[in-house]
Amino acid sequence: MKIKKKLLLGFGLLFVVVLVLGAISVYYIKVISETANVTLKNNYNTLTFTREMRSVLDENDLPLTSPASNTFNKALQKQENNITEPGEKTATDSLRKAFNLLINHAADLKQMQQAERNARLQLKNIEGLNMHAIELKNEYTHSTVAKATLYLGTTAFLTFFILFILIVNFPGFILNPLRELADGLDKVSKRNYGTRLKFDTSDEFAQLAEAFNSMAVHLEDQENTGLTKLIAAELRIKILIEEIQGAVLGLDEKQEILFINREARKILNLGEKPVTGQSVLVLSKDNPSLKALLEHNNPEHTLKIKHNSKASDFQQRSFEVVVPNLKTDLDSLQVAGYSVGTIRILQESKE
Template sequence: MKIKYKIRLGFSLIFISILFAGALSIFFINRLSESSKVILKNNYESLSFAREMRTVLDENNLPLSDAARSAFNKQLLKQENNITENGEGDATSALRTAFSILKLPAISLAQQQNAEHDARLDLRKVEELNMQAIVRKTDAAQASVNNATLILGIIGCVTFLALFSFSVNISGFIAEPLITLTDGLGEISRKNYNHRLYFSKSDEFAEVSAAFNNMAENLKNLDQNNSSQILAEQQRIETIIEHVHDAVLVLNEKQEILFVNTAAQDLLNLHDHKLKGKTAPQFQANNNILKSILESQGDNSSLKIAHAGKESVFQLESVEIFIPNITNLKDDEINIARVSAGKIYVLRNLTEFHEI
């Protein structure tokens, strides 16, 4: 799977989890709100109606006055329109019956007292039913709160685990391949063109590894071709210099010996030394000829050297090698400055011409 699809999938799952948790939160909040409204509207109002009717009976003597009967009947009508619990209807009907007896004008005081007693019992029944309903609905609301807390806690844990896993995995399938790629580029910079990258995943990094391996292979072939060409050119130059009859000494800019042909080795008596890579000044202390060559100023100077059992005259020619200075050269600049890349010394035997 492509990395961009993995990232999209991870963020989508997190977004869905958060959205689901938010929707559940809204659902349970609305549910608790509705439960609270029901308790306030139904049960609390019934308790209020019952309290008002009990107050009428407590504050008035029997027989009830017209005003007391009117106040009691008003609250009783409200209660009859607010029956919500099982058994509350029967208790309200019994209360209506007892109140009807209280309204009768031609009954004895004892009958009125019995009717008032029955009315108080019915009011107590209504209050008990509504109090029990309040307790039951409160417990149900609390259970809903507990369930909501549990569910939201589970969703929160799942969301956290998903986010944690996503954060860990995204560093795994992005950071680690980038580190591997950086190490591979470091190997290429050190000219280790045999280094290869291998990603088993079928994502963008698989394409990157294929491109990297292709680049490394091309650089390896190019380096081998360049090395072969350089070695070939070096061999040609050394062969040409070797077959020159004049003594030739080639130094680089650090005065390290690059090449000494056989004529120069014979002349300078340097047969027993491994010369390449060593500096010429380290031999001049015990080699006066080499010292004279290195300390010579200018070109076309003459040297008298004892060679082959006789004194010979040599003409010293020195040629300094310059290459363009391309350090810090920008793409749109033309640089004509040069730096020294070494020096070539040629000793030409002029003894025959001097003898003539």
């Protein structure tokens, strides 16, 4: 799976979870709000109406006066338009009948008292129905809150879990391959061309590992080819200097011996001891012939060196080896030469 798809999948899943969390929150807030509004709108209003009607009965004697009857009738009409609970309509109808007897001037006092008792009983029934409804709705609200808490808590836990997985895995998912790539490049820079990268994925990092391994193989091939050419060139030079008539001595920029042929060993009295890599300045301290060679660079000056138990004259030729120094300076390529050593050739003078 590509890195882009993995990122889209991870953050897409997180987005969906957050969206579900928001939807659940909005839904249950709406449900709880509507439940509370209905409770206040219906049941609380009914309790207000019954309190007004009971106040009329408590504050007035029988028979009811016209203002008291009007107040009771207005509250009763409001209650008739606000019937919401089962059994409330029957109680309200009975209350209407009792009120009609209370305002019936043809009824005697005993009938009115009986109607008043019946009205108070129906008011009590209506209040009881609405109080019971308030309790049920309050329990329903608490149940809804508990359910919303459970769902929101579960969704929040899932959100945290997904975030935790992303936080733990995402840095390693990106940084570990980059760290391996940096280590591989460091090894290749030290000419360890056998370094290989392997990512057990099918994303862009696998393609990067394939390109890195291809580069390492190519560099290894180039290194082997260059080394082979270098060894071949060194062998050719050794054969060449051995075949040259005369003594040949090669020095690097540190005045250390790079190569020397057999003739030079004989003339300079160096014998068969290994001298390659040694400083001629150090060797010349105990070797007068080598010291004379280093002190005279004039090709017209003839060197007198004791050789084969006799002093012989030798003509010296010196060649400085200069190689180009290529370096990049800003946007321009500067070419300069510097010396990497000298080659000295001694040939015996012929009289």
